[in-house]
Amino acid sequence: MDNYMSWIKIGFFLSVLFLLAAACSTSPKIKNTDGQKVRLTMLAWGNPAEVKVYQRALDAFEKENPYIEVKLVPVPGDQYEQKLLTQLQESRGPDVFYAYEPTIARLIGAKQVQPLGEFLNSDASDVKAEDFPEGLWGPAKRDGEIYGVTPDSNPMxxxxxxxxxxxxxxxxxxxxxxxxxxxxxxxxxxxxxxxxxxxxxxxxxxxxxxxxxxxxxxxxxxxxxxxxxxxxxxxxxxxxxxxxxxxxxxxxxxxxxxxxxxxxxxxxxxxxxxxxxxxxxxxxxxxxxxxxxxxxxxxxxxxxxxxxxVAIPVAYVAVNKNSPHVQEAMKLAAFYVSVKGQEARLVEGGNAMGTLAAADESIKKKATIEHSSYLTEGCNIGHAHGSALAYDAQVPxxxxxxxxxxxxxxxxxxxxxxxxxxxxxxxxxxxx
The missing domain is CATH 3.40.190.10 (Periplasmic binding protein-like II)
Known part of the structure; x- marks a missing residue:
């Protein structure tokens, strides 16, 4: 009986240690275990043709992650920032969203965006931070932390x-x-x-x-x-x-x-x-x-x-810090900016150039406009908003x-x- 009770105590002790280790683990939990779909919203700007481009990546994401459903909410460009800021102040803003360069700086200051560095370094992410050109981070990287990732680049x-x-x-x-x-x-x-x-x-x-x-x-x-x-x-x-x-x-x-x-x-x-x-x-x-x-x-x-x-407009895909599904939202953001996400959006009639070398090579092979090489050259020698030569985006x-x-x-x-x-x-x- 004493030996039995000893094994019970040992088992209980090991169970507690296991639970504590799981609670302290830095690996993000993203798999849904209750059979219910997680529903995310993504806010983005763009004309109707661009919206179709965005949707291609979301369709690819849902195919790989069938337990997550994403609703794309397009907003006209001239109304976008006000709509985004208003929604983020409410209790239920978008889970994932596009942000302009000055906007991301403002949202970081207001502590409304989720830090992404730890997630990007985890096995759950489809892309790593070091895969991206350093010059495109701009105001989305502050004090060593990452708050938004460029899904593509658009040299003028x-x-x-x-x-x-x-x-x-x-x-x-x-x-x-x-x-x-x-x-x-x-x-x-x-x-x-x-x-x-x-x-x-x-x-x-x-x-x-x-x-x-x-x-x-x-x-x-x-x-x-x-x-x-x-x-x-x-x-x-x-x-x-x-x-x-x-x-x-x-x-x-x-x-x-x-x-x-x-x-x-x-x-x-x-x-x-x-x-x-x-x-x-x-x-x-x-x-x-x-x-x-x-x-x-x-x-x-x-x-x-x-x-x-030339100037290289970039957007940042960011995650709402107050999202009820922040792990799934980070999963979506990482996929969207990964090679798979960029190729899904940009290879066939895309609306931008890539920010990852592998994606950009695929895009150039499918280019249909005669002098698309000017876009590539602009990518190679241009500057993003918030870089030193275009510093104003760093100041809200x-x-x-x-x-x-x-x-x-x-x-x-x-x-x-x-x-x-x-x-x-x-x-x-x-x-x-």
């Missing part, structure tokens, strides 16, 4: 409408490029001729990827390699602001923010009203569906005799203040010199 290029150029009798940007003359003078010449033919030359937009791409294309800087503000004494950077201002003032470019509500750059391009616009690959799925549209890419016009860095609220100031310039309420002076005041104060 210019799209041009071949039909508009042909009908106007204007030499294409690619022809200038092949001659080694695709610079600001050529850009001004092309847009002037398109305007004379009754078309809009170019759609100017007011967000970070446009400003930086113009500044860098002139060999200028707003911030230097250490993230120090330098526009106040950087003449090449100042010239870029003057050029942007002059193009809109002269009518060579039309400012998107001045157009009637609902009149978008993509619709104008597809209806042959405008010759050029700038974006990443995200417009390719939409444009490719329009069989009557003949378009191609051209690299950003450069004044230095070589292709300069600064990007919005810069955008508001430049909006006044494009609307003709102040000239380039007054805009730069205002930027000097705003940025110098914010980055002290």
């Amino acid at each position: 290029v210019m799209y041009y409408n071949k039909k508009v150029f042909k009908e106007a009798g204007v030499k294409t940007p690619q022809e200038y490029y092949d001659e080694g003359k695709w610079n600001w003078d050529a850009f001004e010449e092309v847009t002037s001729k398109l305007k004379a033919a009754g078309k809009q030359g170019y759609i100017a937009e007011n967000w970070w990827a446009h400003w930086y791409s113009w500044v860098w294309s002139n060999g200028g800087q707003i911030f230097d390699e250490q993230g120090k503000y330098v526009l106040d004494h950087n003449e090449k950077g100042k010239e870029a602001f003057s050029f942007m201002y002059d193009m809109v003032k002269k009518g060579n470019a039309v400012y998107l923010g001045s157009l009637p509500k609902g009149q978008g750059a993509d619709a104008m391009f597809m209806s042959n009203q405008v010759g050029m616009l700038a974006a990443g690959r995200w417009l390719e799925p939409l444009f490719s569906q329009n069989k009557s549209l003949d378009f191609d890419y051209i690299y950003w016009p450069s004044n230095t005799g070589k292709n300069e860095p 609220g600064l990007n919005s203040d810069i955008t508001e100031t430049i909006d006044r310039m494009f609307l003709g309420k102040q000239d380039a010199a007054a805009t730069i002076e205002k930027l000097n005041q705003i940025i110098s104060k914010a980055v002290k």
Whole structure:
């Protein structure tokens, strides 16, 4: 009897140790054991064609994880940030969501996003943190912790409408490029001729990827390699602001923010009203569906005799810290940004380039646009928002203040010199 009771005590003691070890384990528990599906929501922006691209990865995830069901909730881009911030303040925001560069910095500060470093290093993750280029983390990595992962990258290029150029009798940007003359003078010449033919030359937009791409294309800087503000004494950077201002003032470019509500750059391009616009690959799925549209890419016009860095818009996939299914949400986020997730989204008519070498190779093999190589080159030499050369995304609220100031310039309420002076005041104060 004594031996029996001893074995009972030993068994009980071992059971307690096992339970304690399980409780203390760092391995995430993600398998559902009660037979009920876990239902997640994912919030994302995008046009209808992009939404179909996102859904391909979610379908692949559900196939590998049949106990998890994901509902994609698309939100128009101009409403997205407000919708996201509102939902995260409520008791039931999205489990997984896309976040812009400045937004992720704000959410990290508010402690609303789940740290991902430990999960990415676990066996439950489909991808590891070290698989991603260091330069794309931007504001999503803080104090050694990871709060969001880039699912893809979108280096800026210019799209041009071949039909508009042909009908106007204007030499294409690619022809200038092949001659080694695709610079600001050529850009001004092309847009002037398109305007004379009754078309809009170019759609100017007011967000970070446009400003930086113009500044860098002139060999200028707003911030230097250490993230120090330098526009106040950087003449090449100042010239870029003057050029942007002059193009809109002269009518060579039309400012998107001045157009009637609902009149978008993509619709104008597809209806042959405008010759050029700038974006990443995200417009390719939409444009490719329009069989009557003949378009191609051209690299950003450069004044230095070589292709300069362009802005690389990236988004971050993040997890709501207050999700009731945080382990499953991290599983989804990791799959979505993995090689499997990137290939599912991006290889066939995708809306971006990859951030993982294996995925990017698959994408390049299936490229259908003639000069998709410009996207690859942009990936190789460009910079993401929140990197040192585009430092403003690291400072919550600064990007919005810069955008508001430049909006006044494009609307003709102040000239380039007054805009730069205002930027000097705003940025110098914010980055002290």
